[in-house]
Amino acid sequence: MKKxxxxxxxxxxxxxxxxxxxxxxxxxxxxxTVFIFVSGMPLIAEVGLFSFIFGMNWSPSQGQFGILxxxxxxxxxxxxxxxxxxxxxxxxxxxxxxxxxxxxxVIFRPAIQLLAGIPSVVYGFxxxxxxxxxxxxxxxxxxxxxxxxxxxxxxxxxxxxxxxSEVSIIxxxxxxxxxxxxxxxxxxxxxxxxxxxxxxxxxxxxxxLGIGRAVGETxxxxxxxxxxxxMPESILDSVRTLTTNIGLEMGYASGAHQQALFATGIVLFxxxxxxxxxxxxxxxxxxxx
Amino acid sequence: xxxxxxxxxxxxxxxxxxxxxxxxxxxPANEIMSIIGPANSGITTLLxxxxxxxxxxxxxxxxxxxxxxxxxxxxxxxxVTELRRRVGIVFDVPTPLPMSIFDNxxxxxxxxxxxxxxxxxxxxxxxxxxxxxxxxVKDRLKIPAMSLSGGQQQRLCLARVLALEPxxxxxxxxxxxLDPISTAKIEESLVELKKKFTIIISPHNTQQAARISDRVxxxxxxxxxxxxxxxxxxxxxxxxxxxxxxxxxxx
Amino acid sequence: xxxxxxxxxxxxxGFIWVIALTVIAxxxxxxxxxxxxxxxxxxxxxxxxxxxxxxxxxxxASPIVGTLSVTVLAVMIAMPFGxxxxxxxxxxxxxxxxxxxxRFCTESLAGIPSIIYGLxGFIFFVDVLGLDWSILSxxxxxxxxxxxxxxxxSExxxxxxPKTYREVSYSLGGTKWQTIRKxxxxxxxxxxxxxxxxxxxxxxxETAALIMxxxxxxxxxxxxxxxxxxMAVHFYTLVMEGLSERNAYGxxxxxIILVFLINVVANAMINRFVAKGR
Numbered sequence: 001m002k003k004x005x006x007x008x009x010x011x012x013x014x015x016x017x018x019x020x021x022x023x024x025x026x027x028x029x030x031x032x033t034v035f036i037f038v039s040g041m042p043l044i045a046e047v048g049l050f051s052f053i054f055g056m057n058w059s060p061s062q063g064q065f066g067i068l069x070x071x072x073x074x075x076x077x078x079x080x081x082x083x084x085x086x087x088x089x090x091x092x093x094x095x096x097x098x099x100x101x102x103x104x105x106v107i108f109r110p111a112i113q114l115l116a117g118i119p120s121v122v123y124g125f126x127x128x129x130x131x132x133x134x135x136x137x138x139x140x141x142x143x144x145x146x147x148x149x150x151x152x153x154x155x156x157x158x159x160x161x162x163x164x165s166e167v168s169i170i171x172x173x174x175x176x177x178x179x180x181x182x183x184x185x186x187x188x189x190x191x192x193x194x195x196x197x198x199x200x201x202x203x204x205x206x207x208x209l210g211i212g213r214a215v216g217e218t219x220x221x222x223x224x225x226x227x228x229x230x231m232p233e234s235i236l237d238s239v240r241t242l243t244t245n246i247g248l249e250m251g252y253a254s255g256a257h258q259q260a261l262f263a264t265g266i267v268l269f270x271x272x273x274x275x276x277x278x279x280x281x282x283x284x285x286x287x288x289x
Numbered sequence: 290x291x292x293x294x295x296x297x298x299x300x301x302x303x304x305x306x307x308x309x310x311x312x313x314x315x316x317p318a319n320e321i322m323s324i325i326g327p328a329n330s331g332i333t334t335l336l337x338x339x340x341x342x343x344x345x346x347x348x349x350x351x352x353x354x355x356x357x358x359x360x361x362x363x364x365x366x367x368x369v370t371e372l373r374r375r376v377g378i379v380f381d382v383p384t385p386l387p388m389s390i391f392d393n394x395x396x397x398x399x400x401x402x403x404x405x406x407x408x409x410x411x412x413x414x415x416x417x418x419x420x421x422x423x424x425x426v427k428d429r430l431k432i433p434a435m436s437l438s439g440g441q442q443q444r445l446c447l448a449r450v451l452a453l454e455p456x457x458x459x460x461x462x463x464x465x466x467l468d469p470i471s472t473a474k475i476e477e478s479l480v481e482l483k484k485k486f487t488i489i490i491s492p493h494n495t496q497q498a499a500r501i502s503d504r505v506x507x508x509x510x511x512x513x514x515x516x517x518x519x520x521x522x523x524x525x526x527x528x529x530x531x532x533x534x535x536x537x538x539x540x
Numbered sequence: 541x542x543x544x545x546x547x548x549x550x551x552x553x554g555f556i557w558v559i560a561l562t563v564i565a566x567x568x569x570x571x572x573x574x575x576x577x578x579x580x581x582x583x584x585x586x587x588x589x590x591x592x593x594x595x596x597x598x599x600x601a602s603p604i605v606g607t608l609s610v611t612v613l614a615v616m617i618a619m620p621f622g623x624x625x626x627x628x629x630x631x632x633x634x635x636x637x638x639x640x641x642x643r644f645c646t647e648s649l650a651g652i653p654s655i656i657y658g659l660x661g662f663i664f665f666v667d668v669l670g671l672d673w674s675i676l677s678x679x680x681x682x683x684x685x686x687x688x689x690x691x692x693x694s695e696x697x698x699x700x701x702p703k704t705y706r707e708v709s710y711s712l713g714g715t716k717w718q719t720i721r722k723x724x725x726x727x728x729x730x731x732x733x734x735x736x737x738x739x740x741x742x743x744x745x746e747t748a749a750l751i752m753x754x755x756x757x758x759x760x761x762x763x764x765x766x767x768x769x770x771m772a773v774h775f776y777t778l779v780m781e782g783l784s785e786r787n788a789y790g791x792x793x794x795x796i797i798l799v800f801l802i803n804v805v806a807n808a809m810i811n812r813f814v815a816k817g818r
Contacts, residue, residue, distance in 0.1 A: 021624025029645040095560040117799040119745035188549040216653020218748040276651040374713035397712035
């Protein structure tokens with residue numbers, strides 16, 4: 001009788017323990033959110049949300065905290081990365097899902113995994129050595145620019161876009177493709193008119209997560225953007241992004257300056273969460289459908 | 290003879306859908322009871338109710354009662370694990386676990402921790418012998434169970450149930466997809482085993498039911514249509530639908 | 541099918557092949573370039589001596605130790621939480637609001653950039669908990685970062701265990717706990733290990749979060765309370781401060797080889813997992 005009780009107790013206990021462990025992920029997100037906000041909010045309250053976000057000047061030593069140039073920097077580099085990464089990523093996922101012979105898949109899939117695994121600092125370094133000088137000698141300027149950042153981030157977000165898009169193309173029911181082919185469409189027409197539209201939500205979710213990666217990337221942009229705090233006028237100008245701002249100055253900041261970096265973190269956090277929630281919403285809607 | 294299992298006014302729902310309707314059935318001990326009927330008659334559901342495997346399916350509702358030796362299997366006091374040890378089940382496809390033959394057969398006893406009695410090797414040998422598999426595998430008990438043939442795997446699954454020394458053995462179309470030799474072996478062991486156990490089987494065809502069973506029950510769309518001794522049901526069915534079914538008019 | 545659509549098909553197919561091959565070529569180029577310059581730097585001396593004069597000369601022994609200790613610590617801390625959460629999601633719940641919240645949190649954590657983890661680790665572990673810049677602070681921070689990867693891969697591994705294994709175990713009188721331990725875990729263990737290995741890869745590659753939490757001490761660490769650079773951080777510092785191009789290439793090559801090995805091991809495990817079938 002005692003043994004039976006112990007067994008039942010152990011069963012309950014294991015469930016409880018797993019549940020408590022599962023709560024850790026919730027608490028992690030909550031604690032992160034709370035600490036970032038608590039550390040950054042005082043400064044935003046002092047400066048004012050509007051002048052913090054739309055302020056043109058960032059000069060912590062004089063108590064000026066405006067991050068508009070960095071928001072513009074983040075947006076422009078991300079847009080550039082998206083322009084390169086999205087079409088290439090979607091093409092690669094079509095290649096993987098539809099065209100690649102088995103032998104190519106054996107090479108391609110691990111290669112994309114490796115691409116995801118290489119430390120971002122290595123990409124940044126490669127950008128410094130290759131892309132930056134190439135831009136400078138062909139297009140003029142310093143080379144440290146939105147363009148350089150966009151190219152490298154565009155490559156870095158490929159694995160995210162490719163893996164998610166590929167899965168959503170492969171996951172389509174077979175009869176979509178077979179039906180279209182049976183109607184006399186060519187393989188390419190089938191991909192373009194049937195498979196891509198049907199896999200749209202998965203692809204969009206992948207793209208959004210890829211964009212999230214570009215927005216959040218730090219080391220690469222520090223290394224190739226030049227980090228000037230000014231409004232860019234062309235894609236050959238140097239900019240600073242939100243992440244760079246934190247990464248560069250956290251090492252020596254203190255007081256209000258440090259708070260301002262956390263406030264920058266809040267803005268970044270909010271942008272990322274909006275992207276995350278959008279991607280999750282899209283994926284969930286797909287599941288329901 | 291005493292009834293091993295009595296099913297009283299059983300209603301079974303998957304969500305809103307009624308799968309078994311007002312079913313009453315008494316199953317005597319030490320006999321082979323065949324439950325026949327076309328697909329989707331609720332037979333699998335009925336078998337899975339008898340050892341409460343249906344608990345694993347989300348969103349089911351059960352009304353009525355099932356008594357094992359006069360005790361409700363749903364009562365608060367009875368233990369589900371104990372029930373499943375007393376009422377074993379063999380599924381319609383062979384389901385070896387990804388481990389050795391020995392570990393498969395000794396899986397149940399190991400969980401039950403019957404330290405007091407015989408050593409595991411004896412239990413395994415006895416169970417495999419009863420399931421007519423011992424001679425084929427006695428020299429290679431350590432090999433993965435997955436490497437056996439389908440028929441051998443199914444007998445292994447039977448042995449795995451027998452190792453627990455249950456009182457009732459449920460078999461859900463155990464011979465579907467098996468070769469005739471394995472089927473014959475399983476049938477032989479069943480006839481032998483009824484001396485010790487109560488056996489409830491959903492045979493894969495009416496011929497099998499006619500060959501091995503003492504009593505036969507016919508189910509259609511969740512309802513029990515007719516139940517009686519083997520010869521009666523097959524030679525003089527009372528219900529027209531039973532007649533149609535066993536004459537092969539449908540199902 | 542007219543001639544036009546057939547030409548279009550050919551062009552499109554060719555175009556996609558070209559893009560795919562270009563991506564592979566770029567990847568190979570990046571790796572080959574680093575290895576070409578870096579492999580000649582790697583020798584026993586380089587791997588076993590501590591950096592001197594801020595890394596201008598000497599090897600990368602202490603960053604290697606730093607990387608290993610942060611990684612081991614992070615995986616050890618994250619494993620019970622990650623695997624436990626996966627078991628909860630896969631075995632103990634059938635949907636419902638709590639599950640949805642947990643899912644939301646995991647997916648959100650996966651999307652948060654490492655610099656935010658760095659900020660959090662700095663304020664929480666380094667500052668509030670007073671752990672200072674240390675391997676421990678870094679390990680804890682990265683542990684939270686790898687949690688989503690661990691949860692996702694483990695949950696997939698657990699869910700891919702055939703339902704029949706569980707049914708068989710229950711039908712033989714197993715309790716829930718026995719069923720998980722004896723029937724589910726043995727089949728899921730390979731997939732779970734694969735997740736662990738992928739998380740190791742993330743730890744090794746991480747830079748931004750570790751600069752802010754593990755510090756950049758070059759001396760050989762003596763305990764988890766010491767600050768230490770990881771290889772990625774060391775590489776970054778060498779490059780940005782222009783200390784030694786030679787050592788930078790060497791460090792990068794070691795990193796790439798490490799990441800490559802991690803991927804190979806992970807893939808081998810997946811393949812055996814798949815080959816075993818069912």
